[in-house]
Amino acid sequence: MVTRTPTEGLGQPVGDSPGGVVERERPGAGDRFARFLERSWRPFVLLALLFAGWWAITAAELVEPYEVASPGVTLETILAKPDYFLDHAWTTTYETLLGFVIATVIGVFAAVVMVYSSTIEKSLYPLLLFAQVIPKIAVAPLFVVWLGFGLGPKVIVAVLMAFFPVVISMVTGLKSIDPEMLELSATMGAKPWQTFWKIRFPASLPHLFSGLKVAATMAVTGAVVGEFVGSEEGLGFIIQQANGNFDTPTLFAGLVIISLMGVLLFLIVEWLEALVLPWHASRRSDNVTTTL
Incomplete structure (x- = not known):
């Protein structure tokens, strides 16, 4: 008679299962x-x-205090004017989220079109690369001239900063599917849109989320760059004003808040990735670059 013992951390072995299959329990x-x-x-x-x-x-x-503010002075500056920093942080957050969402939607759509049309891909890809290498700080003043000092220029710069990582990662994901899977799908009579939703799109999600995590931080940078060149509110405006007044504590306070905003948005995207892709190997591996 063989006595089976529970496998520590892996759940109870199934007694009558062939090959000694072990049933894993979901982690609590x-x-x-x-x-x-x-x-x-x-x-x-x-x-x-x-x-x-x-x-x-x-x-x-x-270093001199006017060159580098201490952590204590920086924190005191934030706590002394919480409403001031909160209002400007909300402006930058709104611009960042709007630009990030627009970049995601347009980037995914453009990637799908490029993958399914080689002509469009060959025509559009060089333009995307050209647009990416242009310094955004150099073209941001043009958007201010064209659109004024409102919301538009900041969102456009955020979109331009976040768009490229999204479209490139999505194209890579859509093209990384095993050709045998596509042949099997065609053999079974699946229509193109069914192949896309059932095979191509799910397989591209790990690549897409990798691009989204990069785009999230780039969108924050884009919104701040847009505020640098023409704005009366936002964290970029605070930094510009503090720099002009040699107000180092306020400048460092703005930088700290921007950094926290970028990290928080990155963590939100990573949390969504963990919810959408719990099955992916990157979520189960011990050697994984993740915070969740």
Whole structure:
């Protein structure tokens, strides 16, 4: 008589299953939280060390206060005017999210068209590359001249910054499908739109989310760049104004808030990836570049 014992961490083996198949249990909330802590403590420690170094440099007066504001002074500046920073941060956040969503929609659509039409791909790809290499700070003033100082120029720059990673990653994902899968789909009589929704699109999602995580941070940069060249509100406006007034604490406060905004948007996209792609190997591997 063979006695079967539970496999630690993998659930109970199925007694009558062929080949000793082991039924894996879904990780509970506690396991997921423990895994999150295991993966996150190193970045938090590194961040703490960077802040400690920042504080040590300013505390030892290795640099002048007007050159680098200390962490304490930066925090005091934010807490002294919370409504001021919150209002401007919301403006930049709105511009960033709007630009990111528009870039995602247009980028995905353009990628699909390029994959299904080689003529359009050969015509459009060089233009996309040309548009990407142009410094956005150089063309942003043109949008201000054309559209004024309103919302439009900031959103357009954010779209231009975020568009390229989305379209390139989506094209790569749509083309990475195994040709045998497409042949099998055609053999079984699937229509082109069925092949797209059932095979091509799901297979492209890991690549798409990789591009979206890059685009999320680029959209923040684009919104701020748009505010640099013409704006009366937003974090970019705060930085420009603080730079002109030699107000280093306010300048550093704006930079810290922008950095936190980019990290938060990146984490949101990564969280959505974990919800949409729990089955993908990148979500199950121990050696994965992720914070979730």
